[in-house]
Amino acid sequence: SAVISQKPSRDICQRGTSLTIQCQVDSQVTMMFWYRQQPGQSLTLIATANQGSEATYESGFVIDKFPISRPNLTFSTLTVSNMSPEDSSIYLCSVEAGTGTYEQYFGPGTRLTVT
Amino acid sequence: RKEVEQDPGPFNVPEGATVAFNCTYSNSASQSFFWYRQDCRKEPKLLMSVYSSGNEDGRFTAQLNRASQYISLLIRDSKLSDSATYLCVVDNQAGTALIFGKGTTLSVSS
Numbered sequence: 001s002a003v004i005s006q007k008p009s010r011d012i013c014q015r016g017t018s019l020t021i022q023c024q025v026d027s028q029v030t031m032m033f034w035y036r037q038q039p040g041q042s043l044t045l046i047a048t049a050n051q052g053s054e055a056t057y058e059s060g061f062v063i064d065k066f067p068i069s070r071p072n073l074t075f076s077t078l079t080v081s082n083m084s085p086e087d088s089s090i091y092l093c094s095v096e097a098g099t100g101t102y103e104q105y106f107g108p109g110t111r112l113t114v115t
Numbered sequence: 116r117k118e119v120e121q122d123p124g125p126f127n128v129p130e131g132a133t134v135a136f137n138c139t140y141s142n143s144a145s146q147s148f149f150w151y152r153q154d155c156r157k158e159p160k161l162l163m164s165v166y167s168s169g170n171e172d173g174r175f176t177a178q179l180n181r182a183s184q185y186i187s188l189l190i191r192d193s194k195l196s197d198s199a200t201y202l203c204v205v206d207n208q209a210g211t212a213l214i215f216g217k218g219t220t221l222s223v224s225s
Binding site: 033041042043044045048056058092097102103104105106107108109 | 149
C-alpha cells in the first residue's frame with residue numbers, strides 16, 4: 001500500500017488567513033483526492049486532483065475557497081482560503097489503491113482549528 | 116433519503132460477541148462497495164471490499180444485496196481491538212468518487 005504523509009498534522013489559525021496543506025505519496029499515482037471530515041461527521045469529498053489538469057470540485061466546493069495544486073504524480077496541496085471557524089475540520093488526502101479500483105488509501109489528516 | 120445511511124450506534128458488546136452492522140445506499144447505479152475502519156483521531160483504513168457474492172476475511176463477513184440496496188458487515192468473536200468506527204462506502208452515480216456513511220461506532224469490552 002502507498003505511504004502518504006501530510007503536513008502540517010495540525011494547526012490553529014486565525015479567521016481570514018489561509019493555510020496550505022501538503023500531501024506527499026511514496027509512489028506515483030494518477031488520482032489524488034481531498035476530503036473534509038467535520039466534527040462528528042463522515043468524510044466529504046472536496047475535489048479530485050489529477051496531474052496536469054485542473055482539479056474537479058464537488059458540489060458545494062469552489063476553487064477560490066479551496067485552490068489545489070498537483071505539480072507531479074507524488075504531491076498535491078490544498079489551500080483553505082480566507083478561513084472562518086466553520087472551516088475547522090480534518091482535511092485528508094487520499095490516493096487510489098490501483099488504476100481502475102475505487103479502493104483508496106488515506107493520509108493521516110490535518111486537523112485545522114480556526115479561531 | 117441520504118446517499119449512504121448507517122445506524123450510528125454505539126454498539127457496546129462484550130469480547131467474543133457477534134455483531135452486525137447494516138448500511139443502505141440510495142444510488143442503484145453504484146458498482147463499488149466497501150467497509151472502512153476509522154480509529155479515534157486516525158484516518159480511515161480499508162477493511163474490505165464488498166462483492167455481490169459476499170466475501171469473508173477471517174472474522175469479518177460482508178454481504179451485498181443489490182435489490183434492496185443494502186450492505187452488511189458481520190464481525191464474529193469480537194476483540195477489544197475491533198473497537199472503532201466502521202464506515203460504509205459506496206461509489207457515486209458517475210463512478211468518479213466515493214460516498215461515505217457517517218459510520219457505526221463499535222465498543223468491545225472485556
